[in-house]
Amino acid sequence: MTIIASNFKTNHTRKSTALFIEKLNNYLLQNSIKNEVFVFPTSTSLDKFNTISNLQIGVQNAYATSSGSFTGEIGTFQLNEFEIKTILIGHSERRHILSETQSQIAKKYEFYKSLGYKIIYCIGEPLEVKKQGLEKTLEYIYEQFDGIDTNYENLILAYEPVWAIGTGVTATNDDIKNVHTAIKKKINKPLLYGGSVKVENVKEICEIENVDGALIGTASWVIEDFIQIIENTKDL
Numbered sequence: 248m249t250i251i252a253s254n255f256k257t258n259h260t261r262k263s264t265a266l267f268i269e270k271l272n273n274y275l276l277q278n279s280i281k282n283e284v285f286v287f288p289t290s291t292s293l294d295k296f297n298t299i300s301n302l303q304i305g306v307q308n309a310y311a312t313s314s315g316s317f318t319g320e321i322g323t324f325q326l327n328e329f330e331i332k333t334i335l336i337g338h339s340e341r342r343h344i345l346s347e348t349q350s351q352i353a354k355k356y357e358f359y360k361s362l363g364y365k366i367i368y369c370i371g372e373p374l375e376v377k378k379q380g381l382e383k384t385l386e387y388i389y390e391q392f393d394g395i396d397t398n399y400e401n402l403i404l405a406y407e408p409v410w411a412i413g414t415g416v417t418a419t420n421d422d423i424k425n426v427h428t429a430i431k432k433k434i435n436k437p438l439l440y441g442g443s444v445k446v447e448n449v450k451e452i453c454e455i456e457n458v459d460g461a462l463i464g465t466a467s468w469v470i471e472d473f474i475q476i477i478e479n480t481k482d483l
């Protein structure tokens with residue numbers, strides 16, 4: 248069974264998100280699709296969506312708090328209103344654009360773990376590290392597990408090479424296989440690949456050894472495309 252996740256990033260409105268989720272839910276329901284599907288809308292588009300059990304709505308980010316004085320952030324007090332129990336942590340855009348440190352990420356991880364959230368935890372190397380070869384790449388990736396309890400039962404990993412995110416450049420099948428196999432040997436958790444996954448390549452990528460699914464940005468934002476992505480992987 249393949250895991251397929253859509254990260255909206257800073258796209259879609261509250262209205263278009265609701266429509267997207269409604270269409271997706273209908274499709275999953277009518278076609279008895281077995282894939283485990285996640286959608287991560289913007290925080291302003293969260294709601295109490297009426298979805299079937301294999302479609303879960305998560306939050307792209309939240310602060311390690313219930314409530315308090317953390318301007319611009321949300322905590323579990325807000326998430327509970329919509330019964331959100333899934334969170335993305337460690338995404339490369341938060342690490343590299345928003346400058347989240349490993350210790351902040353670990354603190355967030357610990358907090359949401361203590362509450363039993365399903366965590367999709369992202370790891371991945373920038374281009375300058377990739378150029379130094381597999382050994383250095385793995386070294387860099389393993390540092391992103393500092394302070395992270397990799398035995399956590401509700402953990403899903405997502406390997407997303409930074410240079411492949413939103414660039415149209417997908418990692419080669421060999422790159423993906425090598426990194427996934429090495430990570431899997433160390434941490435036996437579902438492991439998604441992310442980075443320019445598209446309708447055309449999703450099946451091939453999900454068929455690679457030790458790839459359990461995909462975390463998709465750009466190519467997932469049009470509902471018809473996202474449905475096609477699920478169609479292409481439903482029998483894997």
Ligand SMILES: O=C[C@H](O)COP(=O)(O)O
Nearest residue numbers: 254412413442443464465
């Ligand atoms: O969370 C999703 C990843 O960052 C991949 O984004 P992308 O599919 O636009 O490359």
